[in-house]
Amino acid sequence: MLISMNVNATEEQMRAVCTRIEELGFRPHPLTGTSRYVIGITGNKDLSAADQLSQMPGVAEVIAVTKPYKLVSRDMKPEDTVVRFAGSDATVGGAELAIMAGPCSVESRDQIFRVAEAVGKGGARFLRGGAFKPRTSPYAFQGMGEKGLEIMAAAREAFGLLVVTEAIDQESLALVEQYADMIQIGARNMQNFALLKQAGRTRKPVLLKRGMSATLEELLMAAEYIMSEGNYNVVLCERGIRTFASHTRNTLDVGIIPAAKKLTHLPILVDPSHAAGERDKVVPLALAGVAAGADGLIVEVHCDPDRALSDGAQSLYPDQFAAMVGQVRGIGEVLGRTLPQPGHPQPTGAGVSK
Amino acid sequence: MLISMNVNATEEQMRAVCTRIEELGFRPHPLTGTSRYVIGITGNKDLSAADQLSQMPGVAEVIAVTKPYKLVSRDMKPEDTVVRFAGSDATVGGAELAIMAGPCSVESRDQIFRVAEAVGKGGARFLRGGAFKPRTSPYAFQGMGEKGLEIMAAAREAFGLLVVTEAIDQESLALVEQYADMIQIGARNMQNFALLKQAGRTRKPVLLKRGMSATLEELLMAAEYIMSEGNYNVVLCERGIRTFASHTRNTLDVGIIPAAKKLTHLPILVDPSHAAGERDKVVPLALAGVAAGADGLIVEVHCDPDRALSDGAQSLYPDQFAAMVGQVRGIGEVLGRTLPQPGHPQPTGAGVSK
Amino acid sequence: MLISMNVNATEEQMRAVCTRIEELGFRPHPLTGTSRYVIGITGNKDLSAADQLSQMPGVAEVIAVTKPYKLVSRDMKPEDTVVRFAGSDATVGGAELAIMAGPCSVESRDQIFRVAEAVGKGGARFLRGGAFKPRTSPYAFQGMGEKGLEIMAAAREAFGLLVVTEAIDQESLALVEQYADMIQIGARNMQNFALLKQAGRTRKPVLLKRGMSATLEELLMAAEYIMSEGNYNVVLCERGIRTFASHTRNTLDVGIIPAAKKLTHLPILVDPSHAAGERDKVVPLALAGVAAGADGLIVEVHCDPDRALSDGAQSLYPDQFAAMVGQVRGIGEVLGRTLPQPGHPQPTGAGVSK
């Protein structure tokens, strides 16, 4: 923590700040010889208390130097985290790119089985699909609930895919933990701290989506909530941020990928579907994310998107998805990442946990 | 719902869209004579399904005309909602401006009693103070919990103030409903739909803060969630949005006040403290909010902000608060709003619900 | 300038940074005893060169402590600047609130004379109106040019108002300097540095509008460009920033008013018309700006807005304007600002410069 004083701050004001720093149990380190006083603060306690000093006479600015996150930090763990799944050789964060695909919502057994087969053939090793849907309107389709989870688990058995699905509250999280291989926390819940802590007490990997206006630091702190409860298998996911630009639904912030990799050892995926909002723009955003260094993709695919109960306009057709995976493989090779050819023998029965 | 076709869309493409509209159970109304085809869509069912048409060949844009909210809409209820509280003559949304004040967090009985007395004398009729705190860091002070609610309830008895305090999850909401006069839903939970529905099943008025990147429509839809469960006493609150501007913590969006008043009958308050982030800027933002037509303020006040456990830098001193209320009264008079002189006999025992 | 090193930066890396600082001609001041190394940098030269150090091994962050602006700074000149106009007792930045009103564009002598009379009676002492229009479309009305300036100057003589009008390039600035009392630099030209320097070489006060995505520091640096050429009569103007919020055309950032007042001695106005985009929302935003501490308003008024060649939807009717000025006067009184009653004897012939 550093205190920068105003150019015309008096010596008396500077001494008052130093005295206050000592009262708070810290040590002040005045830095002289500059055009303005700067005071460094050190100590063993939480330095954020020093933030209060910002309102003292003569203080221009309080500057945080120490970062508030610990477990997520690359300072703490320099090597990349590789997330593994019981009963499968799939990983997230290793050399292999992780491809997760499926519909926005679980609508029926038939729908899920058709799309699971298609995305598995197309190159996905993870099946996505929501049984609990956070919808902006209380009058919109809210998901099939536990019945949807049962369908997803059945598709896992049938097609050898890992299941990733969203939990939106305490009850659904308990169910998702039972049925799924990976628990998704959606963008709107990125700072639902009660949910994060509950996810931290499970033993399933967590896919944590960035909130629509979350800073990188806030995203890392949300991951810290999960890790501080003992669950170290957290995967971040960029899904677009809210800006003034309306040519896509959200603005995919590919810059967060190298920025996150510098600060944290956790893997990061890209969700091009929610950023794009329209099918035409999904593939370019997906390829951009991989090129920027993402560890994989989570993408919406539907066999009959014009009849989807949600997000149809941004769902890829299965053949578009398969073609995209081919391009992702090509780009991955340029960057030293691997992606197995689809149709390679998949391990079946990938960790049925119920 | 309207479909705008590309300039060079073919007649065949337009017919295909019309056919698809009929398949979906709606009626197409082609509008000719313009430089491009436009197709209106009518029907009794939820028109949002027509959104799927955006990806059909030749379609340039799908334009929503109907709004998705109902109960919050001024179309439905033209007159302003006035929220009332059991055992008190205080209101939100009527002629009288509502002033809510108190610390960020409940820290101790002594702290709350001192500040409650001060804000009551200064002109507040509502005491704010958090017992459950959504904190960005898992290592920061998380609030006193139920003990904090007991202190707030005791202060209500002692000083005749109504209590407004935040619920952050299922458990805390059940407790807040018991102890408080008004349930606050914070910005980070504005789209925590499970929490909104639960708040909608209580019978206490709800203070709903706008999410940091929520559109007006999303804020109204969040209120719709609460109202759709039967609780019609919802008060909106603008507290600053996330923008590129860093001279305040968030950018107070005063323009949402007249915009909201046009679309909804619900009252709207302003929280200048979280927008400002610094004490110096709180009063100008508070006055701006009232001048723009807000129905009142919720503001952070602390008797010893330099020692506050949270948000000290943005908390007003009691005398600053009292001076601000005087200015608010003056501005309110210009706009035809009232604000009783502080020290007027307050009703004691304002609706103890436990 | 401060350099914060990574937590696990080596001593060798820190020494390398110190050596490099000395090579650049500065002095390093290592600050020890904290969890990470911090190095202060002092020297007589422009410290921004130290920015290059951000890429050296072990460096976490380079933190600017010194501000890049000088002449605009309150550090340099603690008392408020009051801008005066030849041949008039009107001021901007003193106790009196400055009210500037008129149409978006000069369309005809008749239009200007009608509106000038109306806004003068309504309480304005400055007449606005554009003769040169920066329009998003090359096919839209681009303004009357010099003929428009002549009309404005004639209206000044007839109604005793000061004229403020926009210059958009070198040629128009030379003309505006001749005819107007105050030169307006529009939001799109806030970083047109050639234009700023030219405006700095004139001897007429300059109204500098904030760019749609300009930070406060960038706005101050733009004013610094003007002042560095010798023209110290600069008035800032907030007119709304670009955000995701679409319920107003732009988001009026009232928080910049107290933030600017803290850093600079220059006056700041608010333009509620361009922020609102719609007539209904102009008055609430105007009142909010004044309540937040602005030194006045510049607002669009048109006698027949439904037939205006530009910005009709956001132009007030004269009677709305007069009613608003009454409310502005009331709010100003609460804040210790004055606003003369309209109809008070105006000095005629306010400084004809041609």
Place this chain on the structure above:
Amino acid sequence: MLISMNVNATEEQMRAVCTRIEELGFRPHPLTGTSRYVIGITGNKDLSAADQLSQMPGVAEVIAVTKPYKLVSRDMKPEDTVVRFAGSDATVGGAELAIMAGPCSVESRDQIFRVAEAVGKGGARFLRGGAFKPRTSPYAFQGMGEKGLEIMAAAREAFGLLVVTEAIDQESLALVEQYADMIQIGARNMQNFALLKQAGRTRKPVLLKRGMSATLEELLMAAEYIMSEGNYNVVLCERGIRTFASHTRNTLDVGIIPAAKKLTHLPILVDPSHAAGERDKVVPLALAGVAAGADGLIVEVHCDPDRALSDGAQSLYPDQFAAMVGQVRGIGEVLGRTLPQPGHPQPTGAGVSK
């Protein structure tokens, strides 16, 4: 243009709107059978005048259906524009990816010759470098002026590269037109309409950078300004937008690439350097841009970035640049784009125009 009326708008209000539409010289087309009235508007004149109707009683919204741009539109010219350069076989917008590289500023003949040689060997066919610099501070290095252009022209002769350099005002544009192969209009000047029109009257291709908060429509309208003066060789450039996210200097909006390609036939490049702000993040952003479908890159390279007079922290070292070009080639191949191996015989004397 469509007018959507309020749900409870009266028939009388709707008739008044229709009457007003006819007065304006357009034809109203009421669309009935929906929950609210919608009125289509057609006519031969500029429909933007209908915008005024937004303030009439009962009107909920005015919706623009027609786009304001013409020459830039893919409706007008479905096939991609390929920009060609006199005396060179390099193109922008064809199958070959265009690589432009060089320092932020021209600092000396030696600096430019060293970097020109390096980027030519590394795979660039265009040399960038500014002789006129728009700097936020009036006290920062403002560029070498015409002397800098002479150095750039000499480097073109020596290394067979095309020269692209920025013009910032009328005088510098006249000089840049003489010396350069391509005229760059910077982000801050994207809506400097006088400069755009002047560039439109030259016969050199124009590189038009997106403003920091420009919408896609505003970018297209800026290109329309240039084209409307007769210069059809315009290349767009995405360089990052201003958002709340501070982990990169600006947020590279890769989504604008597919969005632009849908609406316009003009090529679009990506500038990863100004978006990144830090060397470490430049390459990931560059690759993301190419993967999203950009027609090439403009990137900052410096042989001694730690001593650069501007933008050193975001300049690549020559060997980083060469490695990046190799990856760009690989990604280009995946997408069907070509990029010649560096060192292929370049045409020398690429169109000296002086």
